[in-house]
Amino acid sequence: MQKPRKHNLRPATLMMGHGYDPALSEGALKPPIFLTSTFVFPNAAAGKRHFEGVTGKRPGGAEGLVYSRFNGPNQEILEDRLSVWEDAEDALSFSSGMSAIATLFLATVRPGDVIVHSGPLYAATETLIARVLGRFGVHFLDFPAGATRAEIDAVLAKAQTGRVALIYLESPANPTNALVDIEAVRASRDAIFGSGPDAPPIAIDNTFLGPIWQTPLAHGADLVVYSLTKYAGGHSDLVAGAVLGAKRLIDPIRAMRNTIGTITDPNTAWMLLRSLETLELRMNRAGENAAKVCAYLRDHPRVEHVGYLGFLEGDRQADIYARHCLGAGSTFSLFLKGGEAEAFRFLDSLRIAKLAVSLGGTETLASHPAAMTHLSVPDARKAALGITDNLVRISIGVEDPDDLIADFAQALDAC
Ligand SMILES: *Cc1c(COP(=O)(O)O)cnc(C)c1O
Helix, strand or coil, rough: CCCCCCCCCHHHHHHHCCCHHHHCCCCCCCCCCCCCCEEECCHHHHHHHHHHHCCCCCCCCCCCEEEECCCCCCHHHHHHHHHHHHCCEEEECCCHHHHHHHHHHHHCCCCCCCEEEEEEECHHHHHHHHHHHHHHCHHHHHHHHCCCCHHHHHHHHHHHHEEEEEEECCCCCCCCCCCCCCCHHHHHHHHHHCCCCCCCCCEEEEECCCCCCCCHHHHHHEEEEEEECCCCCCCCCCCCEEEECCHCCCCCHHHHHHHCCCCCCCHHHHHHHHHHHHHHHHHHHHHHHHHHHHHHHHCCCEEEEEEEEEHHCCCCHHHHHHHCCCCCCCEEEEEEECHHHHHHHHHHHHCCECCCCCCCCCCEEEEEEHHHHCCCCCCHHHHCCCCCEEEEEECCCCCCCCHHHHHHHHHHHHH
16 A cells, blocks of 8 residues: 655645644634743752753753743744744744844854855944954954855955854845855855864845745755844834754854843734744735836836846846745835936835835835935945945835836836
């Protein structure tokens, strides 16, 4: 007799129940929000056993719930479900994307170490590496997001003046949308440092495309970082972050989170559980909308260029896209004919799209990087990054696509 083939459930199905047992919560279909700062031990020996695990006196780590700075039921369900999307062994949730990144760095670096990173990075991440960690004797070296294997090799070789603690990537980069060749970074790391436990881990900020359009663990990254504030949360109503990866690498980050308390709160974790149930629906719709809007904008006489991943063709970036990405996302750059005045008239004329920073929400947002998020970036660096006065950043939501196109049409007429 033939054995029934094991059917692995897909993430979209698992988001409705994975990691939660209604029998433990009075049969409630949905997990209650556990508003408690501490958890009761069944007996003194269990309490001792827990702290032996936390402090490393007993191998195997902490067991069960003890104090809400360390963990809680809502956060643990969230972490189990986040792991599912990228087939990660373990995951941690954080109070923001930046607290996730800061906790990762604090758990990883010592004075004299070097962080090698792709550039540009999210502005606060650059500040954290260069200005904050710099004060504690941590150095950095960077390579441009689109770098080739040979260019990455050269930077990694040069970085060996100190211990290379971490290779940190962001792809696509904010705000240029430049893609990093994760597979080339992995090959370079392995060639220079090997792939043993002492090799520097490769971490990547996957906020813009994850987890639907890019799964970096499958391309050689060791850790994936998220601002859950964006697509994962997806409704512009919360701030949170996450780190995913192998348990061996997650454990020290968890120990640092336990120490400094950068975990997300139960209410936000609960809202994220609700968000994850519609993650695939929302991201697919936003991606389809963006493709339609960009196709319209590309041919418009008042548009100079549309920086949308779906339009890459024939160059190295297109090759990286073909190997790494499953979709073009819904965040792109629109370069209008003219300068700041035209861009501002366009932004002020939008009726559906709201004028706000951030991305990945159900609603369409538009902003002007040169005058807003990147105002304090020196002019020379702005020019090098292509952050010009005619650049508008747009994050497409899940509205009706024809309504969005009509809104962009009338705003382009106005400028
Ligand atoms: C928003 C963002 C962050 C920071 O996340 P917060 O949740 O705002 O702390 C980090 N990286 C990228 C790419 C982002 O877009």
